[in-house]
Amino acid sequence: MTVKKALCSSELATLWMTYQQKTMTQRILEYFIEKADDEEAKHILVDTHTNVKEYVGRLTSLFEEEGCVIPAGFNEEDVNPGVPKLFDHHFDIVFLRQLKAISMGLHTLHLNMSYRKNLIILYKGLTGFTQSVYEKCMDYLREKDVLPGPPAVTLPKSIEFAQSPNYMDGFNIFSDKRALNTVEVAYLYFGIESNTLGMQMMTGFAQVANESEVKKYFIKGKELSKKIVSDYSKVLLESDVQAPSTSGARATDSTVAPFSDKLMMYCTSLFTNFGLGSNALGTAFSLRSDLPVKLASTAKDILAYGHDGGKIMAKNGWMEQPPSMEDRNKLFK
Template sequence: MPESPRLSSSEIGVLWMTYQQKTMILTMLEYFIEQADDPEAKQIMTNLRSTMQPYVGKIESMYRAEDLPVPIGFTKEDVNKGVPKLFDNGFDIMFLRLVEEITMGMHTLNLTMSYRQDVTLLYQELTQITQKCYDDCTQFLLTKGYLPKSPYVAVQKQVEHAKGTNYLGMFNPIKGKRALNTVEIAHIHHSIESNVTGMQMIFGFAQCATYQEVSNYFHKGGELAKGLVKEMSEVFLQNDLQVPSTAGGNFTTSKIPPFSDKLMMYCVSLFCSFSLGGNSLGTAFSLRNDLPVKLSVFMKDVFEYAHDGAKIMIKHGWMEEPPQTIKH
């Protein structure tokens, strides 16, 4: 039998990224499961933890077989169980749903950069687990009334083709800008929805961070998310569309950190990457030219914000480097 091929450079890289993300969510689940009041929410999180845990071990085994240093990721040192609730009213499942949404995209991308059969199988299986958890979270939030759907709209009864440059949003002094189409509504709604959850998360992190520098950084990120929600909500209102809102997912008054500053900084960094990717798609699929302009400004701000976060993580020794190539 031929020897099993070595891991390629891209496989080493994507497995490293997966290890960081999986150990982060497993560590956070330890706290959220302990704090969960709703039995159904607790079951969703417990099921995910039990099915996901073995894959961390599989990645460790793959690294050891290649004589590669096993990543550190996140451990029990990064969670403080037994402290008061930092979030309430369904935030745990709202947060988990957003993390699983990020994870689905990562698994698909990682699968396209994998070649060895055991690695591709790992991502296929993780994709199924993630999709199942995402659906469980969605149905739970809909049942509890914590997840607003995108607006219902009246749609034209016949297929139309764009006529002239007015469709691209060129200002018409009589008619003004054209109405949003359903693709644009979908991306704007998604942006508002994800940033509302992100805003609640980061403001909660801000009030319990150990370092003042980190707390200030989180406050800045919360204001950034708030600005995006406000700007995109105004676009909806200008088009007579209902702005999505939820009564759930609030942060409490607790100032005792459930997670280490290192973990919270990585979590925010992950959300920044997701925001950049989501806004890029929104820009690509929005043909009314004022929308890409608005989103591009926020993308620039999010990129600069993420860069500032990386500086803080490096300063405190919290940024674990991916496996490095040897310079000959």
Template sequence: MPESPKISSSEIGVLWITYQQNTMILRMLEYFIEHADDDQAKQILVDVYEDIKPYATKIENIFQTEGAAIPVGFKADDVNIGAPKLFDNGFDILFIRLMKEISMGMHTLNLNMCYRPDIVMMMRELTNITQRCYDKCTEYLLEKGILTRSPYVQIPKNVEFVQEVGYLSGFNLFKEKRPLNVVETAHLHHTIESNMVGMQLILGFSQCANEKEVKQYLGEGAAISKEIIKTISNILLDSSLQVPSTPGGNVTGSTVPPFSDKMMMYCVSLFCSFAIGGSSLGTAFSQRNDLVEKITKIMQDIFAYAHKGAKLMIQHGWLEEPPQTKNNKKSPK
């Protein structure tokens, strides 16, 4: 084996997407740090900023060494740290917690697609940083009463096995649906929790977007999030379970954009991808057919919304294209 193996296609892809996410989060953190009014929250934001900032440079150096084009990502002109505060009451930590949740999954997946020791080590380091930040955010939000825990249920005293196939059904009009099990409850609670943060984010973005089409698109996204929250809440209520609420993360009255439309659209696109992945897991672990149908419908709505957003980004020249594989097929004569 050579001392410095040539970078593989999957490693280029991993570094490219990590760079996009890393530079976006750095710009968001710069704004949140500037406007943090809680010392504990500000320290969390500063710590994660200092932890992840070197990795943008590391990725740039790898691309430069390999003779590859350095991605554009998101630069200083994508953030206006002097813009008034757009979010209040703990939203900065709610947002970073959700971003770190996305990053945890991404870094773990990326680790499985890397082979070069230096890139593998980078993904491991980013995974550790992400988990540490996620824990700090969760502890802070629980301490401040901004984050609610999932519903409490009666502690099981016995192990039981399913006795009939009706356990899987949720469509029988003549028979009462069985209560949710704790695995289904966990995924439904998580769906509401993440959509509540996403809804507030999109509402804030739509309030200050420059382009009329972007403003309208973001408004549609907020409506989709509201409908998802309503649908899932009703499922929990049908099983007499508490619906989670997040008493923080308010949108202020500011209409001055702290971020470029390009970056806000990318952020929403990232959230859509995360939502589709999370819904897929929810479907895989749901054992009631009616839940699978409802979650599948949610996934379809999110996919259609994300596709519409991608077309809008292309229209404005905001969608950076990942490095392509060489087309070896000859053009027809």
């Protein structure tokens, strides 16, 4: 008879993180479904909610089978679907697309951190489901002409290699900076697009937050997103590349909270950590020397903002602690 291996620390950690994210997603989708004003969008939201709810059930069963306490996560008290609409049409699908972009990376990472067969199967299923939802969101947003799309480029007709170390220059005041390459444009564009969404999300959250400290934090986040959009757009324009813009997916004038401050703070933390990770990738793959410096400065601001958010969450009792390793010093006493 084969004895089932107990969860190792990384597996417990990834299950805990997945439960937090999925219960948050479940609550947000409940609000979006209630306020959906487009049948096609509502179908995507309902289908996604059904699957997310099923995965929350599977995660709950896993914790129970292992004799592990079920995390608190987020419940019905964290959402109020009956309040006025906080975001304009299309925001729901724009937001869901970004959430699924985050999830795709997390599920792949968590699969690589899993050793038990049943957990590998779980994350493979989550990855496929998440990719499917992302594709549906992209199809919908393209059809509605909401996403502007990255800038066009003349396709290369030959292979080129850098002929000089000057290719890396970005600070030399006696020579012109080279034009951005497409890899650099891709990461700058992605940063602008995600922070444009972040700016609208923070605007809405700031309007409805109950605690004054939380409200100020969201306003600070809105200004940080605005600064990143402005700084990255300026870099693109210096290479005669038009920055993206969209007229949809904005916050309304509602001041009634559809979500608890706890949920909005966690959501902001999730998006902040994702921004930090994508910023690090942009830094690693940017070859013009001025860009990593600019991106590193942005990363410092994002990190400080995330740290401030963590302190607010801990102060208000909203930061659920991940399972800890044994404190041997305490046990010795």
